[in-house]
Amino acid sequence: MTAHAKLASAHIAQGGRVSLERLPTNTTTSNHAVHRWFNFIAGFSPELVRACAAMTPESPSAPLVLLDPFAGCGTAPLAGRMLGLKAIGYDPHPFFSIISEAKANSHRYWTDLPLIRTAIGNGLNKRGDAEGYLSTSAFAFLNKMFNKADLDALVGARISLQDEGMGEHPLAILVLSRMIDYSCFAATDGIYKAPSSTKRALSATASFSRVLDTVESDALEALSGVNDAKIYAKSSENMCEIESKSVDLVVTSPPYLNNFDFAEMTRMYLYFWGMADTWADISSKVRSKLIVNTTTALRGQKELQTTYRNSLPFGVAEEAAQVVDELTSKRLVKAGKKEYDFLIYPYLSQMQNVLRECARALKIDAPFHMMVSDAALYGVYIPAPEWLGTIMRASGFTDVQVEMVRPRGHRWVLDKREGSERGLGEYYVFGRAA
Ligand SMILES: C[S@@+](CC[C@H](N)C(=O)[O-])C[C@H]1O[C@@H](n2cnc3c(N)ncnc32)[C@H](O)[C@@H]1O
Structure with a gap:
């Protein structure tokens, strides 16, 4: 049975009534108390967290510890707390970390x-x-x-x-x-x-x-749930607050490549609360702390390309290099001159830091569940989920599986793959800490 089939069974055994395709989306949130207080389009469903928790063997002595290294509006920490788990979330975004804290610790x-x-x-x-x-x-x-x-x-x-x-x-x-x-x-x-x-x-x-x-x-x-959740308003590239081999499961969804700019999408709130006053402020106080996933976040990153590339496992670095070369050639001839070629190495390398920290934090054999998507930049296909899977194998995970769970359409013309049926998708990446 694949990891995705097990997830489906766990969801159904929980009495889950939403289609599997909706698990990685926030489309069920309005049906859930507290989750509905504040949620956003990049979130996943509480049902996903419940299904992942149900797949995790219970510990006889203590509540399970759930970690989401990309907590966003706090779906995983809140769902975890409501299930009686000890939940931990990380997000350096100053606005999201407050929203997450308010929901995940609503009882306080x-x-x-x-x-x-x-x-x-x-x-x-x-x-x-x-x-x-x-x-x-x-x-x-x-x-x-x-x-x-x-x-x-x-x-x-x-x-x-x-x-x-x-x-x-x-x-x-x-x-x-x-x-x-x-x-x-x-x-x-x-x-x-x-x-x-x-x-x-x-x-x-x-x-x-x-x-x-x-x-x-x-x-x-x-008011439900007995354990406080712990929300850290900092990057999960370093989770020194968590002891090694202390976490029972990770449920997460990172920034997707070339998708939302989380600093820009929250501009109204950042300005209203005085968390930033100008566009430059947004860059220095918010965007610079987040995983590099959009071309708006490239300040200071172009100089580090070689360092990032050298940090990656050889196979991924080799495949990524071909894609980066292709993106550079496209940039030179395209009118928009989008610097997609500078995104790939920082994204993969920073994600690698988080994945290594998760491998360290998880108990041996403990499960890791991640929803993430692929991308097409200037028509060049970027197999981000497969690359992240390879990085996981090199970072201390076993039983790594990468499966598409939801098509995201054929909006992009993949000119490298003309005639191919392949569209973009959201993927379920599963692994166990070794
Ligand atoms: C796809 S969203 C997660 C949504 C979440 N699952 C939910 O249901 O609300 C990705 C989140 O990662 C956060 N993020 C970006 N860089 C990060 C980093 N270095 N460490 C921790 N979180 C980060 C973003 O601020 C964003 O809130």
Whole structure:
């Protein structure tokens, strides 16, 4: 039985009713208490985490330890905590790590909800002066996405939280962030879209009611679970906080090559909370801490290409070199001059650092589950899941299996493979720590 077939059986044995293709997507999240408080398009389903946990042999003496080295909005740590596991998540993104903390440890923050309600309510009534309070560049950006009165009210809520000593409270930040999401009239789901693409916006007060109704109706689940989750707001390339051979399972999904720029997609929140004020700030304070997966993240990376390449297992370095050469030739003739050729080595090498850390942290024979996709850049096919599988074999994993679980369509013309039926896909990469 392949690892994917075992995952499918575990999902069905759990009473799972969603199709296997939806497991790596966030399309079931709205059905799940607490998960639905704040989620995003790059997330996976709580059902995936449950199925992976069900496949893991229980330990007689202590709760299982679950690790997600790319925690995002906290699906794995939250699902783990709700199952009674000890959950650990890493994400250096300053906004996502707070969202993850608020959800994964909702039981710790729950009692503060009445205070949060009062502080936000008072702030909305009082209003703030968004133009005076935010930096000039943050205001110029946000002012294009909100009605002025709503932005003033939302900034009033932020000031009020600060005055009440809750300016850094994870649940307060989650609630107000979800409110700005509802009140913004620019479509912001997925990759940040220019303010010209609009969606229906709620007034700040209507957003307030909507968010609190949802959060308050999830009380039972928000309080469930006995173990605190541990969320580290740092890169998982170094997980020195975790003892070797102490983790029972990893469930994760890293940044995909040439997919979301997680710094850019959160620009609205970063500006609203003062976590960054300018585009340059976003690069230096957020993007530079993340795995290099888009050409917007190449600052300082071009000089390191040889070092990255030399860090890779020989077979992967050889195959990647051919792809990099092909991408360089394409760049020279394509009008956009996209520097895809500089992405491959940093992406693989930084992912290798995380995979090695996972191999170190996992107990012997403990399972590693990862959802990741391949890519096509300038029509050149990039077999990222297979390469990551090879890197895993060289990093101390056995029983490594790489299987496509979900097609992502034929949007790209793979001119190297004209006539080929192969489209892009999302892959399940499984392994066991040796
Ligand atoms: C595909 S998303 C994970 C989504 C998550 N599974 C969920 O359901 O919300 C990848 C995440 O990896 C994070 N990330 C990027 N570089 C990282 C690094 N070096 N260490 C840890 N996390 C990183 C990004 O900020 C992003 O939140």
